Amino acid sequence: MKNLFQRSQKKNIPTTAQSSQNMPSPQSQASIVQPRLHSAFAQSSGIQRDYNEDAVLAIEFFVTYQDILRNAGIYAVADGMGGHLHGEIASKVAVMSVASLVVERLLLPQFKPPTAQTQNSLISILKEAISSAHQEIHQKASGGGTTLTCCLIVSNTLTIAHIGDTRAYYIGTNGDVKLYTRDHSLVKRLVELGQISEQEAQNHPQRNVLYRALGQTDPVEADVFSLPLPPSGYLLLCSDGLWGVVPESQIVQTIRQSSDLQEACYQLIQLANETGGPDNISVILVKFQSTSSSE
Numbered sequence: 001m002k003n004l005f006q007r008s009q010k011k012n013i014p015t016t017a018q019s020s021q022n023m024p025s026p027q028s029q030a031s032i033v034q035p036r037l038h039s040a041f042a043q044s045s046g047i048q049r050d051y052n053e054d055a056v057l058a059i060e061f062f063v064t065y066q067d068i069l070r071n072a073g074i075y076a077v078a079d080g081m082g083g084h085l086h087g088e089i090a091s092k093v094a095v096m097s098v099a100s101l102v103v104e105r106l107l108l109p110q111f112k113p114p115t116a117q118t119q120n121s122l123i124s125i126l127k128e129a130i131s132s133a134h135q136e137i138h139q140k141a142s143g144g145g146t147t148l149t150c151c152l153i154v155s156n157t158l159t160i161a162h163i164g165d166t167r168a169y170y171i172g173t174n175g176d177v178k179l180y181t182r183d184h185s186l187v188k189r190l191v192e193l194g195q196i197s198e199q200e201a202q203n204h205p206q207r208n209v210l211y212r213a214l215g216q217t218d219p220v221e222a223d224v225f226s227l228p229l230p231p232s233g234y235l236l237l238c239s240d241g242l243w244g245v246v247p248e249s250q251i252v253q254t255i256r257q258s259s260d261l262q263e264a265c266y267q268l269i270q271l272a273n274e275t276g277g278p279d280n281i282s283v284i285l286v287k288f289q290s291t292s293s294s295e
Contacts, residue, residue, distance in 0.1 A: 039287070046273065081147075
């Protein structure tokens with residue numbers, strides 16, 4: 001298990017000399033402790049949908065004292081399916097179930113003396129969360145299903161649990177883009193097999209058909225993995241209501257040119273709706289700065 005205790009990211013700023021003899025000299029410096037994670041989200045039912053089957057989750061945790069910062073973030077997007085009622089319930093159950101288990105397994109133990117339970121790996125926690133959400137959907141939204149992309153940032157590690165065709169991207173401050181997730185869709189599989197092109201996939205009549213989703217076939221099979229968190233940049237989680245209609249280059253340009261995270265999320269939703277808004281649209285944008293290895 002990752003320890004959430006880290007020496008905080010600090011900025012040393014020189015203080016200004018004052019007339020009072022009790023004030024620090026111009027050469028003295030003060031440390032500023034600040035969180036490494038900042039996030040925003042936006043959501044829309046779209047132009048052509050009367051209801052919203054997406055659900056989003058963002059939990060950020062930080063406690064600091066004596067220049068030690070405990071900082072973690074849990075982020076998830078789920079895109080429900082199976083009809084109005086079943087899809088709404090399935091996506092809601094998925095994010096609530098994941099939140100409950102991750103808080104119990106990861107966050108609450110940080111306030112207690114170390115035990116064997118706190119040694120659970122981040123991957124095992126998310127695997128358990130996926131299994132729990134799958135079973136709960138069977139119980140509360142029988143016949144429904146949902147995609148789920150969940151990202152857990154702890155210390156310098158990013159752990160992802162993913163099933164379906166919601167997505168997680170890394171966007172570097174220099175504009176580099178990396179898609180962390182793999183769509184579990186029929187058309188993506190056809191592209192991988194070389195039977196259709198990426199361009200053909202965009203307009204394929206079965207582009208919304210998934211072969212993996214929570215609440216559907218047993219046993220549930222999700223992609224769960226960890227990787228080092230890049231030194232800085234953005235993490236974008238979104239439903240296909242965004243990535244399916246707005247070109248990747250335009251998504252990156254919007255994020256880099258926006259004045260802040262919330263403005264970026266709003267602009268991305270607007271872009272998707274301006275293209276016709278054919279589906280529900282959900283966006284979570286996280287800006288992060290990794291702790292240095294010397295801390």
